[in-house]
Amino acid sequence: MAISRPKIPSELRRRVLIEAGHRCAIPTCKSTPVEIAHIIPWAKVRKHEFKNLIALCPTCHTRFDDPHGPIDRKAMRQYKANLNPLLSISLANRDGQANMLAAYQELRARLAEWLPIEVEYVAIKSRLSSSREKIEKIKSDAVDKLAWAIGAVADFQSAWGESEVSDLAGAIFYHVADWCDEVESAPFPLPEDLKQRDILEEISEASADLHLMVCEELSM
Ligand SMILES: [Zn+2]
Structure with a gap:
């Protein structure tokens, strides 16, 4: 054929x-x-x-x-x-696109700082041998990084306006933030179902989609 x-x-x-x-x-x-x-x-x-x-x-x-x-x-x-x-992608002479790209790179950087701390928080809060002091320390680090991530998501959504890309970035962020809330409000040591969740795997496909959508939008 x-x-x-x-x-x-x-x-x-x-x-x-x-x-x-x-x-x-x-x-x-x-x-x-x-x-x-x-x-x-x-x-x-x-x-x-x-x-x-x-x-x-x-x-x-x-x-x-x-x-x-x-x-x-x-x-x-x-x-x-x-x-x-x-x-x-050449961004020369494209209005607004440099901003959009910068906002995306900032978002990636902030997520890359925040996620490993949250994962470590879960690990520490899962271990019976962890001291209260250690838990409080990692929790305060996580809160700090979360604040930066919230700022980066807000900046990203303002740079990208109302769009599918903004929605997807928000969905990824809230998926992780909901998980953090659960971890935060759960008793010590964390219950098995929370311990077992692999948050990075859960968001891996959506993150790849977001990345490719950003690339596609910027190269139009
Ligand atoms: Zn090869």
């Missing part, structure tokens, strides 16, 4: 290559030369879009395309999100 598949435009191709530094996007591989792979197969989406393209070496490309292979689509989206697509 002949399916006519247009070539990937050279400008788009260049952005995908720059995003990965002209090396295989799997961080432990980084081989050259590279090919451009579709994360969701071309046959399904029938278009070439930046968010769906990634640079892979022929070996990783083959391993990814093999349905019984070790690399699934969720993992590949995570590899894509871990690249820095923002590097490949």
Whole structure:
């Protein structure tokens, strides 16, 4: 069956290559030369879009395309999100976009400071051997970082206005904040169900989506 598949435009191709530094996007591989792979197969989406393209070496490309292979689509989206697509975007002469990008980078930085402290808070509050002093100390660190995260979310939403991107950032933030409230109000030591939750895993897909949406919006 002949399916006519247009070539990937050279400008788009260049952005995908720059995003990965002209090396295989799997961080432990980084081989050259590279090919451009579709994360969701071309046959399904029938278009070439930046968010769906990634640079892979022929070996990783083959391993990814093999349905019984070790690399699934969720993992590949995570590899894509871990690249820095923002590097490949030129923001020159685009009103407001520098602000939007800065607000996003600030949000990422604040979440990256806050989340590990909360995770540690849970670990400490889960251990019977933890002293009250130790718990109070980590709790006050967590509150401090939460305040910064709240500020970053507010700034992000004001920079991005009413949009899907703002909504998603808010949803991720409140998902984590609700979990923090539960941890905060739960007795010591924390009950098993709270201990077992993996908050970073819970928000990983939404965070990857947010990242790719931000990249897409800024490159329009
Ligand atoms: Zn590779």
